[in-house]
Amino acid sequence: MTIEDFSDYQEDAESLRNLLVSKARGSKEEANWSYQRLRDSFYHNDELKSLLPRFVRTCSTLNVFDRYIKQKIPSNYQGRQKFIYKEFDKLINNLKPPTPSDVHINKTIKKFDKEFVFKEWEKALKRRDDDPEGAITASRSLLESVCKHILDEIGVDYDNKSDLRKLYKATATNLNISPSQDTEQDLKKILSGVFSIVQGLGSLRNKIGVAHGQGEKKVEPNLHYAELAVNLSGALASFLIATYEMR
Numbered sequence: 001m002t003i004e005d006f007s008d009y010q011e012d013a014e015s016l017r018n019l020l021v022s023k024a025r026g027s028k029e030e031a032n033w034s035y036q037r038l039r040d041s042f043y044h045n046d047e048l049k050s051l052l053p054r055f056v057r058t059c060s061t062l063n064v065f066d067r068y069i070k071q072k073i074p075s076n077y078q079g080r081q082k083f084i085y086k087e088f089d090k091l092i093n094n095l096k097p098p099t100p101s102d103v104h105i106n107k108t109i110k111k112f113d114k115e116f117v118f119k120e121w122e123k124a125l126k127r128r129d130d131d132p133e134g135a136i137t138a139s140r141s142l143l144e145s146v147c148k149h150i151l152d153e154i155g156v157d158y159d160n161k162s163d164l165r166k167l168y169k170a171t172a173t174n175l176n177i178s179p180s181q182d183t184e185q186d187l188k189k190i191l192s193g194v195f196s197i198v199q200g201l202g203s204l205r206n207k208i209g210v211a212h213g214q215g216e217k218k219v220e221p222n223l224h225y226a227e228l229a230v231n232l233s234g235a236l237a238s239f240l241i242a243t244y245e246m247r
Contacts, residue, residue: 010095012041017088024069024080032062053087093129105234112241117145124230132226139233140201146237147171150244164202175243
């Protein structure tokens, strides 16, 4: 979808949510045709239908929804509103327009490899707002894929079992962006910082990503950690690709 499409759909999603909240709070003014028009705009879109709350998919009219919500949460208007807002979070979060940095990274990665690497980036973006563990795992997978892709292109062998730190070190060395290869102190600090970020992303994924089993003391990641991981991995992936293409 284009940025304009995101904006239009987000407005419709908020209007649909607010209409249902008003109906759930006892209003008699909501028109069924408005509900059906808004519902249909998502229901007949294969990409967005699965993001609709289940009760919207199954309630074809406002009267059906009215019976559903009264049975689900009897005589508690505030509870109904809270429930509806929570159920709409997934749809509305996925309709947030991409940031300028996302758009730039999209173009860079898709031009570099529109198949596997770009799919890893798309996966990270889709999980960023509602699946922190999956987003963190996808972020590391994105960087691993970019490093392997670049090493393949320049003919450098690597062990498929190598962790992200080793893959990045090999990639950075062959692209001449290793901290030890630059004599300019400010650039050396930045490149050292990048290497620290890569190590951090690898460690974070090992601790709270979904690629490994978890014990009783499982660490639950917050959404802002997932957002940080995705944004950093996208920026680093774009940086590595740009550096490789400058060769």
